[in-house]
Amino acid sequence: xxxxxxxxxIVDRVGDSVTRFHVGERVWLFNGQRNGRALGTAAEYxxxxxxxxxxxxxxxxxxxxATLGIPCMTAWCCLFGDGPVAGKTVLVTGGAxxxxxxxxxLAKWGGAxxxxxxxxxxxxxxxxxxxxxx
Numbered sequence: 001x002x003x004x005x006x007x008x009x010i011v012d013r014v015g016d017s018v019t020r021f022h023v024g025e026r027v028w029l030f031n032g033q034r035n036g037r038a039l040g041t042a043a044e045y046x047x048x049x050x051x052x053x054x055x056x057x058x059x060x061x062x063x064x065x066a067t068l069g070i071p072c073m074t075a076w077c078c079l080f081g082d083g084p085v086a087g088k089t090v091l092v093t094g095g096a097x098x099x100x101x102x103x104x105x106l107a108k109w110g111g112a113x114x115x116x117x118x119x120x121x122x123x124x125x126x127x128x129x130x131x132x133x134x
Contacts, residue, residue: 001038001040002038002039002040002042002043003033003040003042004032004033004040004041004042005030005031005032005033005034005040005041005069005070006028006029006030006032006041006066006067006068006069006070006071007028007029007032007041007046007065007066007069008026008027008028008029008056008062008063008064008065008066008068009026009027009029009062010024010025010026010027011023011024011025011027011053012045015050017050018050019050020050020053020055021050021053021055025055026055026056026057026058026062026065027053027054027055027056027065028053028054028056028060028065028066028068028069029041029046029048029052029053029054029069030052030068030069030070030073031048031052031069032046032048032052041066054068067098067102070099071098071099071101071102072102072106074099074102075099075100075102075103075106076102076106078099078103079103079106079107079110079112080106080110084110084111085107085110085111085112086110086111086112087111087112088112088113089112089113089114089115090103090107090112090113090114090115091115091116091117092104092107092114092115092116092117092127093116093117094116094117094118095114095116095117095118095123095124095126095127095130096116096118096123096124096126096127100116100127101126101127101129101130102130104116104127104130104131105130105131107131108130108131114131
């Protein structure tokens with residue numbers, strides 16, 4: 001078993017029915033190891049269904065792209081699952097972690113006032129990077 005669910009990279013091949021991607025395109029992907037697949041995104045190559053792959057802009061690093069799956073999508077679903085957050089106060093516990101970092105950033109972009117908990121000054125600095133308007 002080769003682990004990991006999220007990743008980013010360059011398309012090496014596409015199936016006959018694939019219309020959204022071409023060889024050489026930069027992408028990020030998620031759920032690489034879903035449903036018990038043996039090959040996750042730590043493998044050198046992985047084959048996935050087209051809906052699990054998304055174009056990655058040139059100005060976004062592969063490292064950042066690889067965190068857009070579970071961490072970013074979790075934060076987005078938690079924040080906006082019940083509608084907009086504009087004008088609301090949002091508490092993010094663990095504001096320096098992967099999901100928390102995105103939650104802080106997305107909540108600020110969504111117009112919320114953000115309060116984040118962290119366990120150290122170093123982590124507080126990390127959380128502030130996500131929302132430099134503080």
